[in-house]
Amino acid sequence: MGETANIGESTIGASAVQVSGVIEIESQTRVDVDTADDLRLNQASSNNCDDEAQLLPVTGIVGGYLSAETGTYPFRAGDNAQFDFEADNQDYYAADFRPGDRVSLQVFSDSRVSQPQPRLQVFDSSNRAVFDSNDLATPQPFIHIIESPAGEHVIRVSAESGGPFRYVLIGADRNASSVMNTSYAEPEFVPGEAVVTASAGHTFGNSAKAMATALSAETARELRPGVWHLRRPVFQSMSMTVNARSETMDWIRQLQTQPDVVSASPNYLYRVQSLSPATNPLYNRQWHYPLINLPVAWQAAPRAGSGVGVAVLDTGLFSSSPNTIGNWHPDLQDNVLTIGGQILDYVSSDNDLDNQPGRDQNPADPGDGQTSSSFHGTHVAGIVAGVDNSEGGVGVANQSDLIPVRVLGEGGTGSLSDLIDAIAWAASRPEIDVINLSLGGVGPNDQLEDAINAAHNAGKLVVAAAGNQRTDEATFPAAFDNVVGVGAVDGAGVRASYSNVGPSVDLVAPGGDAGRDANLDNSADLVLSTWGSDDDGVFEPRYNLLQGTSMAAPHVSGVFALMKAENAALDAEDFFALLLAGELTDVVGQEFEYGAGLINAVKSVDAALNGAIPAVLASSPPVVALNLANNQQELSLNRYPSGADFVVTGIDSGENWLELGEELQIGSPPPSSITVSLNEALLEQAENDTAELRIDYQGDGSDRTLSISVNARLIDPGDERNAGRHYVLLVSDDESRSTGYQTVATANGGQYSFEFGDVEPGSYFLVAGTDIDNNGLICESGEACAEYPVNGLPQPLQIGDESLSSLRMSTSFQRPAISSLGGPRIGFKGYRLRTVPAGDEPVRRRSAEP
Incomplete structure (x- = not known):
C-alpha cells in the first residue's frame, strides 16, 4: 500500500532491537489546548472565552474535549485501573469565512458515561449569533454542518450537560466537495444473517445442518473452507428496524464468544457508488497528472498508448470473481489483455493464497485472506492504464494494453525465482513493450540482472x-543499469520524505506524501487509483489514496506507452538516450535526489516524435502554488514544436485575486513567459482558494486551451500542526491485541518522533494516537490516529534481530472512506493503553478497588 513491496522473508533472531520512526501530521491539523489529557497533567491552556479563541484554519480540522461533569469512567472488564475526567464546559475558536464555507461538528462519547448535550454556536464580528444548534427544529446533537456568512467569526463549542465527549470541528472551504468524515462508517447489513469463520478442527460438525444447529441458526452455507454464511429468522415487519439490527448484533456477539469461532460479523450490504456517466468523477482528485503536463500530452498524443503493451508484475489484478479469469475492475476491464495458454500467475505455492496453489494462467489477485487486503498491483495498474470511461479516474496511457502478471503473493512477498521467470517470459512476448516493477528488496543478484x-x-x-527507505543505499532492481529507477515527489515536485536517493533514482514522478499538501489544494498529497475489497469473501471494486515510489514508477511506464504509441519504432535504448540528453524531464533539483528530473509527459511525446508534434502550448511549472512567502511566480510558456506559430484568442484568470502580467495579450503571440501574482487583499484573508487560468489559443489551424491550476493559501506552516500528545504502541499480533510496548511523543515541527528500545523479536502492529478524553483508549472516533503503514489498513510489522528505523506513518482526526478501507470497520473501539506506564511516561490512572 504505497510501501514498496518486498521480495524474500525477514530473518527472526533472538536478540532485542530498537524500533524508531516519524509520524507526520496531516496539513491544517490542530488540537484543543485543554483536553482531559492536558488537564490531568496540568499542561492545559485556556480557550474558554472569545478573547482566548484558538485559530481554526479554513480548511482546517481540530480535535477537542468537553464535559459538563467531573468524574470517573466506570470500571471496564479486563482493566485493573480506572480513569478520571475533568469538567471543561466550553472551547472557543476564531475563523475567517467566505460565502459558502462550511463548519462541521462531530461528537463522540464513551457509552459508559451519561449522555452529553453538546452545543455549537457561531458568532459574527458584532457578537451576533448566526447559528445556534439549539435553534434547530430537530436537534442533531452529534453532527452539524452549516454554511457560514463571510467575515471574521467566533465558534463556541460547549457542553450543556452530561458527561465527557470528544469532538472534531472542521472548517471546510467552499471548493471542498464534501465535509470530511471523522468516524468509521456504520454501513447497512442484513438483519438475521452472519458470516462466521470457524477454527481448524472445530467441534461444530462439517455438515451445513450441524453448523446451523451448533450456532443457533436456521440455515448454514459454506462460502469457502472454514467460512460460513448463517441465517436465522426475523419477523418480516422488523426486517430493517433498529430492533432487528440490535437483535442481530446481540446474536453475533454471542457467536464471537464461542471457543471455536475465529470471527463473526454481520452480512454487510455493499453497493457500487453511483457515478456520473458524463465524466470520470474522480479525475479532479488526480493532481499528479497536471504536475507532469499530462493533460497537454494527451492533446499531442491522441492515441493515448493504444497498441502498446504494459506488463505490471505485482500482486495481480482485482477481479470480482478471482477464481476465474476476467471480471476485472471496471476502470481496467476494457484495457486488460490476458494472453491465452500462458502462465500469468508465477507465485509459488509457499506464498500463494489462491485456489490454484502454484503457477497458473489466472493473474487475479486473490486477496490476502484477511480483512481489507492490499490490492497493490491493482493500484499500480490503474495509474498506468485506467480506462477513460465514466467509472472513476483515468490512467496515464488510458488506451494501452494492460498485461497483469502475478509475482507477489501473501503479504506482498514473492520469491526471486518467480520474479526472474516472469521477467524472462515478459521479455519473450511481442505484445509487451514495457515492464513495470513496483517492488524491491533484493540485493545485486546476477541472475536477476x-x-x-x-x-x-x-x-x-x-x-x-x-x-521508500529514505536512503542512498542502492536498491534493486531499480539500481541496475538497464532499469529506469523512479523516485517520488509530492504535489509541488519536491522529493517525498520517504523516497530513496542516489544510485536507485534515474528520474522522479508523482508518488505523493501523506504529510504534505505541497500544491495547496487542501488535500494530503496522495495518489488516487483503482483498488478492491475482499471482506468476507465478497470482492468489490474500490478506489484508494496511497503514497510511495510504487505509485511513481507507473507514471513513467505510462508516459513511455504514450511515446511508443506515437512512434512505434521507439525502444528501451531510445528512452535511455533521450533521458540522458535531458529531453524527457524538467530539472527540479540536484541529480543525487532527483536523477534527471521530473518526468514531463509533453516533452517526452515531443522527443519521441522528434519535433513532429501537433502544435500545443504548455506551461512550466504546470501547477502553481502561491502564498504569503511566495506571492508571485514566473511561468514559462513552452511551444511544441518549438517553431510553431500561436495566437492567443482568450484569457480567463478564474478569480480576481489572480493577477496576470501585461505581457499576455489577446490577439498576440504568447510570450515566452508570464507572471502570475496573488493579490492578498482580494483574497480577503481567506485561508485558501483555487483558480484555473485558461489561455485559449490557435495553432496550426486548431483551437486549443491551456489550463493551469493555481492554488493560493495564506500558508499553514508545518510547525503549527499539532494533533495532540500521541501514545505510540506496539500491539501484539494475536487475538488479544494487547499493548506490549508504549511511549509518548509530542509534536515538534509538524511531526512526532518515536523510539522503542529492547523490543523482543516478533510480529506487532505499530499504532499511535491521542487519548483526548483520558479514557485509556486511542484511535477511537474523534481521536487522532496513525496506523502503520496506512491508517485504516494496519499490517503486522515483522521485527527480527536488526533494528528498524525511519518507519513513517501519518496521523489525523479524519478517517478513511470505506473505499479506502476496502470495507467497513464495525466494532472497532480503539487500542488500549498499557495499565502500567512505560518508561518516563507520567502516571495517568489511579488503582481500581479490588
Whole structure:
C-alpha cells in the first residue's frame, strides 16, 4: 500500500532491537489546548472565552474535549485501573469565512458515561449569533454542518450537560466537495444473517445442518473452507428496524464468544457508488497528472498508448470473481489483455493464497485472506492504464494494453525465482513493450540482472520503484543499469520524505506524501487509483489514496506507452538516450535526489516524435502554488514544436485575486513567459482558494486551451500542526491485541518522533494516537490516529534481530472512506493503553478497588 513491496522473508533472531520512526501530521491539523489529557497533567491552556479563541484554519480540522461533569469512567472488564475526567464546559475558536464555507461538528462519547448535550454556536464580528444548534427544529446533537456568512467569526463549542465527549470541528472551504468524515462508517447489513469463520478442527460438525444447529441458526452455507454464511429468522415487519439490527448484533456477539469461532460479523450490504456517466468523477482528485503536463500530452498524443503493451508484475489484478479469469475492475476491464495458454500467475505455492496453489494462467489477485487486503498491483495498474470511461479516474496511457502478471503473493512477498521467470517470459512476448516493477528488496543478484538485461536487449523498457527507505543505499532492481529507477515527489515536485536517493533514482514522478499538501489544494498529497475489497469473501471494486515510489514508477511506464504509441519504432535504448540528453524531464533539483528530473509527459511525446508534434502550448511549472512567502511566480510558456506559430484568442484568470502580467495579450503571440501574482487583499484573508487560468489559443489551424491550476493559501506552516500528545504502541499480533510496548511523543515541527528500545523479536502492529478524553483508549472516533503503514489498513510489522528505523506513518482526526478501507470497520473501539506506564511516561490512572 504505497510501501514498496518486498521480495524474500525477514530473518527472526533472538536478540532485542530498537524500533524508531516519524509520524507526520496531516496539513491544517490542530488540537484543543485543554483536553482531559492536558488537564490531568496540568499542561492545559485556556480557550474558554472569545478573547482566548484558538485559530481554526479554513480548511482546517481540530480535535477537542468537553464535559459538563467531573468524574470517573466506570470500571471496564479486563482493566485493573480506572480513569478520571475533568469538567471543561466550553472551547472557543476564531475563523475567517467566505460565502459558502462550511463548519462541521462531530461528537463522540464513551457509552459508559451519561449522555452529553453538546452545543455549537457561531458568532459574527458584532457578537451576533448566526447559528445556534439549539435553534434547530430537530436537534442533531452529534453532527452539524452549516454554511457560514463571510467575515471574521467566533465558534463556541460547549457542553450543556452530561458527561465527557470528544469532538472534531472542521472548517471546510467552499471548493471542498464534501465535509470530511471523522468516524468509521456504520454501513447497512442484513438483519438475521452472519458470516462466521470457524477454527481448524472445530467441534461444530462439517455438515451445513450441524453448523446451523451448533450456532443457533436456521440455515448454514459454506462460502469457502472454514467460512460460513448463517441465517436465522426475523419477523418480516422488523426486517430493517433498529430492533432487528440490535437483535442481530446481540446474536453475533454471542457467536464471537464461542471457543471455536475465529470471527463473526454481520452480512454487510455493499453497493457500487453511483457515478456520473458524463465524466470520470474522480479525475479532479488526480493532481499528479497536471504536475507532469499530462493533460497537454494527451492533446499531442491522441492515441493515448493504444497498441502498446504494459506488463505490471505485482500482486495481480482485482477481479470480482478471482477464481476465474476476467471480471476485472471496471476502470481496467476494457484495457486488460490476458494472453491465452500462458502462465500469468508465477507465485509459488509457499506464498500463494489462491485456489490454484502454484503457477497458473489466472493473474487475479486473490486477496490476502484477511480483512481489507492490499490490492497493490491493482493500484499500480490503474495509474498506468485506467480506462477513460465514466467509472472513476483515468490512467496515464488510458488506451494501452494492460498485461497483469502475478509475482507477489501473501503479504506482498514473492520469491526471486518467480520474479526472474516472469521477467524472462515478459521479455519473450511481442505484445509487451514495457515492464513495470513496483517492488524491491533484493540485493545485486546476477541472475536477476541477467533477466533484466535480456528484456532490455529485446527492446522492453524496465521501470522500477526506487524504494521508500529514505536512503542512498542502492536498491534493486531499480539500481541496475538497464532499469529506469523512479523516485517520488509530492504535489509541488519536491522529493517525498520517504523516497530513496542516489544510485536507485534515474528520474522522479508523482508518488505523493501523506504529510504534505505541497500544491495547496487542501488535500494530503496522495495518489488516487483503482483498488478492491475482499471482506468476507465478497470482492468489490474500490478506489484508494496511497503514497510511495510504487505509485511513481507507473507514471513513467505510462508516459513511455504514450511515446511508443506515437512512434512505434521507439525502444528501451531510445528512452535511455533521450533521458540522458535531458529531453524527457524538467530539472527540479540536484541529480543525487532527483536523477534527471521530473518526468514531463509533453516533452517526452515531443522527443519521441522528434519535433513532429501537433502544435500545443504548455506551461512550466504546470501547477502553481502561491502564498504569503511566495506571492508571485514566473511561468514559462513552452511551444511544441518549438517553431510553431500561436495566437492567443482568450484569457480567463478564474478569480480576481489572480493577477496576470501585461505581457499576455489577446490577439498576440504568447510570450515566452508570464507572471502570475496573488493579490492578498482580494483574497480577503481567506485561508485558501483555487483558480484555473485558461489561455485559449490557435495553432496550426486548431483551437486549443491551456489550463493551469493555481492554488493560493495564506500558508499553514508545518510547525503549527499539532494533533495532540500521541501514545505510540506496539500491539501484539494475536487475538488479544494487547499493548506490549508504549511511549509518548509530542509534536515538534509538524511531526512526532518515536523510539522503542529492547523490543523482543516478533510480529506487532505499530499504532499511535491521542487519548483526548483520558479514557485509556486511542484511535477511537474523534481521536487522532496513525496506523502503520496506512491508517485504516494496519499490517503486522515483522521485527527480527536488526533494528528498524525511519518507519513513517501519518496521523489525523479524519478517517478513511470505506473505499479506502476496502470495507467497513464495525466494532472497532480503539487500542488500549498499557495499565502500567512505560518508561518516563507520567502516571495517568489511579488503582481500581479490588
